[in-house]
Amino acid sequence: MTARRPADLTAALSQTIVGQPGVVEALLLALLCNGHVLLEGPPGLAKTLACRALAAALDGEFKRIQFTPDLLPSDIVGTRIFDQRESAFATVVGPIFANIVLADEINRAPAKVQSALLEAMQERQVTIGPETHALPDPFVVMATMNPLDSEGTYALPVAQMDRFLMKVNVGYPTREEELQILDRFAVADTQPLRDVATLDDVRAWRAQAHAVHLDEKLKRYIVELVAITREAERVTVTSAGGATLRAGELIDYGASPRATLALAHLARARALLDDRDFALPDDVRAVAPHALRHRIGFNYRLTTEGVSPDRAIDALIAAIPAP
Amino acid sequence: MVRIRRLAAALAAALAVATVGSAGAAARAQTLQRLTVHSFTLAGDTGQPRVDVPFHLVVTLHVRERVTAIDNLELPILAELELLGDERALASGSNGTLYRETIAVVAHHSGDIVIGPARLQAIDARDRRPKQYSSNGLTLHVAGAAAPVLAIGGDFAAGAMRFTFQLALVVFGTLCAVAIVVLLFRRRAGGASPPPPIAAVVPDPVPRLAVARSPRDQLRDALTVLRAEPTRATAVRIRGVVWRMVGASDGETLADVLQRPEAAGAPMRELLRALERGAFTHDADLAPAIDGACDALERYIAA
Numbered sequence: 372m373t374a375r376r377p378a379d380l381t382a383a384l385s386q387t388i389v390g391q392p393g394v395v396e397a398l399l400l401a402l403l404c405n406g407h408v409l410l411e412g413p414p415g416l417a418k419t420l421a422c423r424a425l426a427a428a429l430d431g432e433f434k435r436i437q438f439t440p441d442l443l444p445s446d447i448v449g450t451r452i453f454d455q456r457e458s459a460f461a462t463v464v465g466p467i468f469a470n471i472v473l474a475d476e477i478n479r480a481p482a483k484v485q486s487a488l489l490e491a492m493q494e495r496q497v498t499i500g501p502e503t504h505a506l507p508d509p510f511v512v513m514a515t516m517n518p519l520d521s522e523g524t525y526a527l528p529v530a531q532m533d534r535f536l537m538k539v540n541v542g543y544p545t546r547e548e549e550l551q552i553l554d555r556f557a558v559a560d561t562q563p564l565r566d567v568a569t570l571d572d573v574r575a576w577r578a579q580a581h582a583v584h585l586d587e588k589l590k591r592y593i594v595e596l597v598a599i600t601r602e603a604e605r606v607t608v609t610s611a612g613g614a615t616l617r618a619g620e621l622i623d624y625g626a627s628p629r630a631t632l633a634l635a636h637l638a639r640a641r642a643l644l645d646d647r648d649f650a651l652p653d654d655v656r657a658v659a660p661h662a663l664r665h666r667i668g669f670n671y672r673l674t675t676e677g678v679s680p681d682r683a684i685d686a687l688i689a690a691i692p693a694p
Numbered sequence: 695m696v697r698i699r700r701l702a703a704a705l706a707a708a709l710a711v712a713t714v715g716s717a718g719a720a721a722r723a724q725t726l727q728r729l730t731v732h733s734f735t736l737a738g739d740t741g742q743p744r745v746d747v748p749f750h751l752v753v754t755l756h757v758r759e760r761v762t763a764i765d766n767l768e769l770p771i772l773a774e775l776e777l778l779g780d781e782r783a784l785a786s787g788s789n790g791t792l793y794r795e796t797i798a799v800v801a802h803h804s805g806d807i808v809i810g811p812a813r814l815q816a817i818d819a820r821d822r823r824p825k826q827y828s829s830n831g832l833t834l835h836v837a838g839a840a841a842p843v844l845a846i847g848g849d850f851a852a853g854a855m856r857f858t859f860q861l862a863l864v865v866f867g868t869l870c871a872v873a874i875v876v877l878l879f880r881r882r883a884g885g886a887s888p889p890p891p892i893a894a895v896v897p898d899p900v901p902r903l904a905v906a907r908s909p910r911d912q913l914r915d916a917l918t919v920l921r922a923e924p925t926r927a928t929a930v931r932i933r934g935v936v937w938r939m940v941g942a943s944d945g946e947t948l949a950d951v952l953q954r955p956e957a958a959g960a961p962m963r964e965l966l967r968a969l970e971r972g973a974f975t976h977d978a979d980l981a982p983a984i985d986g987a988c989d990a991l992e993r994y995i996a997a
């Protein structure tokens with residue numbers, strides 16, 4: 372029997388989801404890195420479908436939590452209830468106990484609820500009353516945010532954003548892709564492919580991704596990419612009005628060392644997705660925007676000068692020559 | 695003709711070993727030397743070389759530390775010149791270490807040739823941070839063919855005698871002038887400490903090749919080089935040469951290079967991918983990767 376490869380999952384997801392290769396790749400990278408993803412995009416762009424398809428392909432458990440302003444931490448992690456027949460407290464685990472958890476519109480819940488989720492993401496365990504419960508392995512949180520509607524939302528604190536391995540911007544499909552969507556979904560719902568790989572496969576792939584070779588030159592490249600976010604004075608960006616600005620004027624703080632680790636993990640995982648056991652400069656450069664996007668603190672001038680965050684990040688990445 | 699070709703191939707291999715030797719050692723070491731760089735220069739013994747007349751490029755590095763070798767020194771890419779020979783000299787003294795590498799080259803076309811800087815990767819002993827040092831670059835103006843040395847007249851013997859006599863006078867006069875200048879300089883210097891000793895660098899006389907270097911010729915040399923010195927440093931160096939051949943610049947990635955029209959052919963794409971593997975794969979895969987790069991080079995040359 373031929374060993375299953377991560378690329379098999381990519382192919383399976385591509386059969387269910389039309390377009391959105393960035394989202395599919397991000398989900399698989401998060402899976403291989405044992406990290407979590409923040410997906411930002413308007414509603415209706417197959418974010419939920421992608422997460423559901425991934426869970427189905429892995430034969431893993433999938434849970435969706437719709438974040439609302441009245442949500443409580445116990446609604447996520449679980450609670451203890453008194454069982455009158457047994458005359459004892461029993462633990463009821465929350466929806467976070469799943470392999471793939473979709474935290475829909477995470478910024479709609481107050482900070483207390485966000486903290487409960489993000490703590491679980493970091494520690495990979497949950498404490499309910501006197502008992503500590505380990506979360507399943509793999510455990511991947513796919514959180515979504517809607518950029519169009521900011522009323523009644525609670526911005527994620529910087530320290531909590533940093534816990535996401537990557538942030539991916541989900542864009543609209545092309546015309547051709549939308550035609551395919553019409554053909555595929557207009558008549559009947561497409562059922563996602565099931566059991567393409569097992570959870571044991573994922574654990575084996577993670578070990579393989581960890582062993583992917585990252586050359587010394589690439590390590591230095593990664594360090595330089597993160598360092599430039601803190602020393603952005605020497606990088607210039609063109610504003611919407613055509614003015615040349617120093618990127619440093621748009622940034623309050625740069626990326627943390629967690630970004631360095633994230634870049635290395637993601638580059639290794641991307642190499643494995645491409646069936647390589649060594650990473651290339653292309654791997655680092657391709658994942659750099661996703662790893663840096665939510666870790667750089669842009670200030671108000673970014674908006675007033677009409678510069679998009681991604682344009683500023685592209686300028687920072689372009690300022691460091693690849694090895 | 696066959697003899698000349700064999701000689702050229704042997705020469706290219708020998709030169710390649712010498713050229714990439716220092717970088718190859720660095721790759722093996724996987725560590726950077728801790729150095730305090732005082733000066734790092736690239737110079738030519740002439741600013742206006744002539745077509746088909748050999749000349750020399752000299753890379754000079756002065757560091758404060760006393761070291762027995764300079765690792766991680768990358769010589770400039772000399773794609774528009776034919777390499778004839780390479781000589782390295784290293785002298786350590788109380789003033790530190792003076793490293794000098796003399797590269798004998800020849801140009802086969804007239805016009806301007808821009809030579810990039812030599813590069814050195816080392817840990818700066820002052821702040822303990824890894825740095826890349828660059829020497830200056832050079833722009834050479836290659837003039838047309840050399841003027842004939844002897845004007846053959848009616849009486850060849852008389853002309854030859856006259857020329858020999860004039861040449862002897864010129865050589866004698868030059869030697870006298872040099873001796874006087876050296877004596878004056880030593881007296882003026884007084885008690886100052888002498889500069890660190892430098893071994894005399896005399897490149898081996900090498901026969902010139904009369905053929906122009908086409909990209910395919912350069913790749914043929916690269917293949918000889920890679921077979922002679924199958925190291926990661928050589929693979930990285932040849933990768934740089936091939937990237938420049940397709941018009942790519944430093945800082946691009948393979949994805950950028952593959953989008954260039956010059957890289958549209960299947961053999962070139964295969965070669966670029968093979969060299970990328972040789973440059974970044976892990977040590978256990980390096981030998982197969984370099985074999986793959988050699989095969990890709992062969993296929994490109996044959997295509």
